[in-house]
Amino acid sequence: MSLDPPAYILSLQNNIRARPISWEGAVRAKTITDADLKKIKAIDKVRKEQRKQTVEAELKTYTALLLGHGATKSIFEGAAKRTDILQYMLVLTGDLVEDIPALTDALIAHPHPYAPLLPLLKQSNNAEDPIPLLASAVLAALLARALVAHPKSTPAIDAALPKLYTYIAALAATADSNLQDIAVQEYSALLRTSKSRQQFWRQRTETLTPLVEVLRQATGGRDSESTLYNAAGSSAASSIRTAAEGSSSSNQLGGGVGLQLLYHVLMALWQLSFEGRLVGAGLDEEHDIIPLYAQLLRVSPKEKTTRLLLGTLYNLLSFNQATLMPAALAANLGTVLANLKTRHLNDEDLLEDLDKLTTMMGEYTSSRTTLATYAAELSTGHLRWSPPHKNTQFWQDNALAIISQDNGALLKQLAEILAKSWDADKQVLAIGCSDVAALVKACPEKRAVLETFGLKGRVMGLMQDGDEGVRWESLRAVGEWLRYNVGGGE
Secondary structure, three states, X not given: OOOOOOHHHHHHHHHHHOOOOOHHHHHHOOOOOHHHHHHHHHHXXXXXXXXXXXXXXXXXXXXXXXXXXXXEOOHHHHOOOOHHHHHHHXXXXXXXXXXXXXXXXXXXXXXXXXXXXXXXXXXXXXXXXXXXXXXXXXXXXXXXXXXXXXXXXXXXXXXXXXXXXXXXXXXXXXXXXXXXXXXXXHHHHHOOOHHHHHHHHHOHHHHOHHHHHHXXXXXXXXXXXXXXXXXXXXXXXXXXXXXXXXXXXXXXOOOOOEHHHHHHHHHHHHHHHHHHHHHHHHHHHHHOHHHHHHHHHHHOOOHHHHHHHHHHHHHHHHHOHXXXXXXXXXXXXXXXXXXXXXXXXXXXXXXXXXXXXHHHHHHHHHHHOOHHHHHHHHHOOOOOOOHHHHOHHHHHHHHXXXXXXXXXXXXXXXXXXXXXXXXXXXXXXXXXXHHXXXXXXXXXXXXXXXXXXXXXXXXXXXXXXOOHHHHHHHHHHHHHHHHHXXXXXX
């Protein structure tokens, strides 16, 4: 999947191409040599085919002009104090790299292909400064080609790639969507090899975090695993999706993220997901990636974004079922997939991934929603949103056994878990309240037994908890009690 160049960069490049340069003055000032000027004029403002023929006939000459040779400096080093020449030569180099593959290959074969360009990334602390922006575009193009040409890497790549990632990450962390889009497209150019993806992951605190924040913004910041989202947020998700579908003028989601930026961010994370075995657990622990993607699927207004979401989920879940499937079930991913199947979708890749994910979810769920699985979790003294908790059929089949088995041994364990404060992990209390709600709903005639273990009093007390998810789940549990108490005199 190729991406169109960022409009911001194209506009900047066109503006610089149109500016006059006092080349003769630069020669008189000994900023550049007369020989350099002749090389530049031979390819400047000429037809592409003529330029290509000239450069290909003198590859060594133009490689030396751009990168230096022996004691001869690169033009970027020689003209370091002439901002206008630096900008112009960066644009010209970008054009040459794009149009003349033979030159690109010659450049990356140079002993120090990135050395003259890397210092330009630090030319200014202003994110909008043209020189670092243009230098990063050239470096990204060169490194993207070098990574493919040298899959085992080189010392030059090993030194340059982390520095370029650091610069791109700073662009992605700005609030300017134009700069963010430049950053993400440069990431995409680089993330085509396993080596570059692994390096991106090693620098994930700076590289990945801003991208995830863009995705969270696109959802409006709501990605809770609690039924709080699933009960109250489905209409909000529909509203966001509808707003995006109908907003051709702004072309934005409800969270203010442009659809094009969203697509490019999803593209970069899809590329990263091909290292699923390496990144899956970390994405779950550090970013709750599965509930976030489930939420994004709910609001995705275009097939191209839905395709990337499903493809990424499939890559991650395929390699990490043990760690990520519980989160997928907790986020009601199965329901989200079922809803997607009701839409009129045409993309074949999308439909294939949708079918594979649906099958994977069904096989996993059927093998893990058992009473033994639930009992084993209770015995650990800790709860997470594992498969049984939100499976309606599980509670219909097993609620009575949970209440009655071994004189309520499982209820006692649940009560002991709920009795703790869980200040560092409030999710445990939310899950426990959800379980109580499910037990009351499935076996309303056993409410008195649940009260004997103190469960009614505890969930009522948690209605005042400071955590929104806990309050919501406790309110649901108490609501189940009240539903059956009405008119019952209890």
